[in-house]
Amino acid sequence: MLKRASGNVDHVTEKRLVLWDIDLTLVDLRGLGGAWYTSALASVTGATLTELPSFPGRTEKAITTELLTAHGIEPTDELIEKIWAELEALSLQALPTLADYGHALPGAAAALSTMAGREDVVQSLVTGNLPEVARHKLSAFGLHEHIDFEIGGYGTLSTHRPDLVAFARARAAERHGTRFAPDAVVVIGDTPHDIEAGLHHGAVAVGVATGKHSEAELRDSGAHTVLPDLSDTSAVLAAVLGS
Numbered sequence: 001m002l003k004r005a006s007g008n009v010d011h012v013t014e015k016r017l018v019l020w021d022i023d024l025t026l027v028d029l030r031g032l033g034g035a036w037y038t039s040a041l042a043s044v045t046g047a048t049l050t051e052l053p054s055f056p057g058r059t060e061k062a063i064t065t066e067l068l069t070a071h072g073i074e075p076t077d078e079l080i081e082k083i084w085a086e087l088e089a090l091s092l093q094a095l096p097t098l099a100d101y102g103h104a105l106p107g108a109a110a111a112l113s114t115m116a117g118r119e120d121v122v123q124s125l126v127t128g129n130l131p132e133v134a135r136h137k138l139s140a141f142g143l144h145e146h147i148d149f150e151i152g153g154y155g156t157l158s159t160h161r162p163d164l165v166a167f168a169r170a171r172a173a174e175r176h177g178t179r180f181a182p183d184a185v186v187v188i189g190d191t192p193h194d195i196e197a198g199l200h201h202g203a204v205a206v207g208v209a210t211g212k213h214s215e216a217e218l219r220d221s222g223a224h225t226v227l228p229d230l231s232d233t234s235a236v237l238a239a240v241l242g243s
């Protein structure tokens with residue numbers, strides 16, 4: 001649904017733009033990234049994976065570049081694209097079994113649907129994932145319905161996560177014909193990288209301690225609010241709306 005404000009495009013909306021991370025924020029599919037990269041590296045370059053880059057909070061562009069370099073392969077755009085095509089094919093293949101492999105995190109479905117019921121919230125993603133992989137990871141658990149995938153910031157865009165926030169905010173402004181003030185943007189994620197990406201743009205940063213980082217670590221990274229998980233929907237809502 002395309003909603004456009006009539007007339008002045010400089011209009012600043014009252015709405016909040018909520019940008020969700022996926023892995024270990026909404027879903028837990030731990031271990032899958034490593035398996036897919038092992039297979040993609042072998043089929044594209046013939047190399048055997050010996051070193052796995054760190055994944056949490058990083059973009060696919062950063063991970064693929066580091067992976068190729070670590071295996072003595074020059075990370076050309078062409079090779080990176082081939083690896084991504086392979087990763088997307090693997091995620092499509094895995095789609096029917098993703099729900100058996102992993103799980104949605106507690107409260108994720110309720111948080112998404114509660115926000116979707118509000119006129120003052122627009123929901124999309126800032127995720128290091130590839131766009132197609134993001135779609136598969138969420139749809140496997142029925143978490144895709146309330147997300148506007150078209151305005152998301154994905155891991156193909158940059159090695160630098162804050163760029164993804166800027167991109168999503170610009171896309172959302174274009175789509176809704178209105179500008180989202182920096183502090184009307186809310187970034188929710190499980191790592192200091194998510195928090196830093198939000199703070200870099202003056203956004204509200206919400207940490208969820210369902211990944212590898214403790215509540216204290218997320219707080220130390222500057223999160224405005226830190227939640228143990230998403231199971232308390234009213235707490236999630238209060239963090240997002242700043243109330």
Ligand SMILES: [Mg+2]
Pocket residue numbers: 021022023024025056057189190191211
């Ligand atoms: Mg994450």
